[in-house]
Amino acid sequence: MDTTKNILTVCETLYHLIILIVTLGQGCNSMPVPTDIPMCTASETAQYSLTFTGKWTQAAFPKQYPVYRPPAQWSNLIGVTHSSDYHMWQRNEFASNGVRDFAEKGEAWTLMKEVEAAGERIQSVYGILSAPAVVGGTGQMNTQFEVFARHSYLSFIVRIVPSPDWFVGVDSIDLCDGDRWKDNVSLELFPYDAGTDSGFTFSSPNFETIPQDKVTQITASFPSHPANSFYYPRLKHLPPIAKVTLTRVKKTNQIISLPAEPTQSNQLPTGNEIEDKLINTPLDCEVSVWSPWGLCKGKCGESGVRHRTRYVLMHPANNGAACPLLEEERKCFPDNCL
Known part of the structure; x- marks a missing residue:
């Protein structure tokens, strides 16, 4: 009798385990197996x-x-x-x-x-x-x-x-x-x-x-x-x-x-x-930002000029854009003229 009960208990346990596995399998996605990597089948090295x-x-x-x-x-x-x-x-x-x-x-x-x-x-x-x-x-x-x-x-x-x-x-x-x-x-x-x-x-x-x-x-x-x-x-x-x-x-x-x-x-x-063909990459000239305008130079009562400058950071190469002007001037009137 005890043996029969033990067998029934084991069977019930296995039954519930199978039900659990089936239930989880229905609710979860299985891990995909990669298929996009081709397998090499060459026989020799x-x-x-x-x-x-x-x-x-x-x-x-x-x-x-x-x-x-x-x-x-x-x-x-x-x-x-x-x-x-x-x-x-x-x-x-x-x-x-x-x-x-x-x-x-x-x-x-x-x-x-x-x-x-x-x-x-x-x-x-x-x-x-x-x-x-x-x-x-x-x-x-x-x-x-x-x-x-x-x-x-x-x-x-x-x-x-x-x-x-x-x-x-x-x-x-x-x-x-x-x-x-x-x-x-x-x-x-x-x-x-x-x-x-x-x-x-x-x-x-x-x-x-x-x-x-x-x-x-x-x-x-x-x-x-x-x-x-x-x-x-x-x-x-x-x-x-x-x-x-x-x-x-x-x-x-x-x-x-x-x-x-x-x-x-x-x-x-x-x-x-x-x-290979010879590659020539054009390199444009690169310059710094302008300096502040300098002092106004000129005679009292007359218009003068002031200057600002910049310098070359990178010289052009291979027909790249040439450097722009590095100095500018504009008219002004001297301050604090006596």
Whole structure:
């Protein structure tokens, strides 16, 4: 009898539990399963050659172009191959401590520790790649890397030198197309602000952004401040400051390029850079506000003149608007004439 009661009690409990689950299921929306991310089904690994080309010229970016201490140049490239659930950096998201250190100072230690931790925790990172720095605004750096179906994405970052916390890079480009690997990919690159330093110019002193901002793309009109080194109000879009070309190559034994010291040979424009048309960005003259009017100079009882002046903040370049008059005068009558 007791056994029968126990069985009935268990059955009643299971019945009520099933009713509860069904009721909750009807009143709640199930968690959607992402279906917009294509799955790579390529059976073999693929090897790629990466060529980064700097296009940071004084003709294309004449405003405050750094010519010394230090001159315009690029840091070494740091990149990873990974799965879709990992991001080295993302637009409109906060930069990690590693990205902050690299964008501000070119230090990669913290960033590498973050990459290593992501690889160990969720096995989302497959490989790390690097390429040597470019010691001029133009020039190229090259490296090779390998991808496979589970880790078919590439991300990388290159610091703009000098700058407060500006960089260029790629966030999660997928090199796989269904069951095959893409043969060639070419992307134009534009500057980003890491959101950790509040400087406006290439040579701004360190001024920490508190609270930290999100990563944003720098444009010809944003940040909307005349002091901004990339502020060109006449342009709808900034010209690309760099580009990256990815080419699938035949497999070799060496798949990862080790860091190398920057060399003068990196400055030589070769390969893809020759294809690009020379960009000349017009830079209009910028002048200061007028000074106060000076004293009226003239003889007593007669009209005199007074002057005011302004000075050039930015000289024009590439057929930009010429500077206006820097001195004005107007008639006056001397005050306190005896």
